[in-house]
Amino acid sequence: AEISQTPACFPAATGACALDRYIGAVLPVSPEEALLLMDKNMAILEAAIKEAARQGAHIVVTPEDGIYGWVFTRETIYPYLEDIPDPQVDWIPCADPRRFAPSPVLEKLSYLARNNCIYVVANMGDKKPCNSSDPRCPSDGHCQYNTNVIFDSEGKLVARYHKYNLFVTEKQFNYPKDSQFVAFNTSFGYFGIFTCADILYHDPAVVLASRFQDDSILFPTAWSNTLPLLSAVQFHSAWAMGTSINFLSANMHNFTLDMTGSGIYAPDGPRPYYYNTEMETGHLLVTELSLCPHLSPNYPAAVNWKLYASRIEQLPSNNHCFSGVIYHDLFSFMELTEPEGNCVICQQDLCCHLSYKMADKQKDDVYVLGAFDGLHVFCLSVSFSLQICTLLKCKSTDLNTCGQPFLSDFMVAPGELPHHSTSQTNTSKPVLSVTLFGRWYEKDPLYTEQASP
Known part of the structure; x- marks a missing residue:
């Protein structure tokens, strides 16, 4: 929305809270308007996915919030959500778009994966109806989840992950009932996936790294750098070294919010990474990684x-x-x-x-x-x-x-x-x-x- 340049007017106040109530207004967009905004972001992702495929990539990871953006309330994000089915339904959305409720974003992602013969990892919003008799069911009758979806090179939905460790600002989303440990197998390795703040907790991050013995972790994120200990490249590369796992981190690039730092990290050190705090545009990173890095004799053993x-x-x-x-x-x-x-x-x-x-x-x-x-x-x-x-x-x-x-x-x-x-x-x-x-x-x-x- 455009912001008026005329001065804002507020009631004069002499105390910390001079008024005991106020009038608020929310103007949610229609599903059609939401789709128009997401289509603009999808066009950017489409160009990157095509270029990744052209360079021979088997899989491409895109950022958290990369399709719908951020700064939402529970009500305003609702038009951006789709009902994402369990991957066990064996569904290729672009080939069978009418099998479930209309899902234009899922259909587009499926098309991009199939048309470019590449695995596509994207972050979007999922909505699920719930029973009002369930004490966990919100008053509006549905749950909303920050969700990663993965499509294989044929466009089939092969994995879905609901973010477990929401950041404090994510009031628009619900916590899933239980932590999900999502991993999937491909001809080029075994992959686990989680999102942003999940990396700071035992579940699901450490479980995937230790119990599931993944070759690589896929990591959509919207990470704000917090110096001197928690900048994105610094922390994410350290996590790859500490767990002896390849780590593919796709961060939002918004330097005004200190969101910079995407990279591909191996246990023995970083591969390409991008940490530009002055440019407005992001950068596609492509590199070759070893399968089963934790079994490779070339990687140093963990320190006792x-x-x-x-x-x-x-x-x-x-x-x-x-x-x-x-x-x-x-x-x-x-x-x-x-x-x-x-x-x-x-x-x-x-x-x-x-x-x-x-x-x-x-x-x-x-x-x-x-x-x-x-x-x-x-x-x-x-x-x-x-x-x-x-x-x-x-x-x-x-x-x-x-x-x-x-x-x-x-x-x-x-x-x-x-x-x-x-x-x-x-x-x-x-x-x-x-x-x-x-x-x-x-x-x-x-x-x-x-x-x-």
């Missing part, structure tokens, strides 16, 4: 952290530490005042050890070693257990800025360090952060429907 920790010389914890906040979490920090050394800092049950040597340190550069052991709490409704060791450059010489995000001329460099960062190495550029990011799933609060899992 317990054994590794037991071999470290036990140094006394630094008593001259101070506190700082990184993304709502209160870290313990110590400044690295010497050009080289061995140091340790502890918080709760976690101790972080560092051996370092600084070359060409600038006068105003301040580096700290940080530790965090506890619950990460975000917006009171999201919490999960973390253990983090991090080496950070501070924003300024003021120690109160340590942990604050800042942007300068920096590069994402996920391939700079050896596997799991357990040996010494040199970096080609000055370091902004090097982090070991640990999740302690058993300490997570129990899931309730009122909070994010």
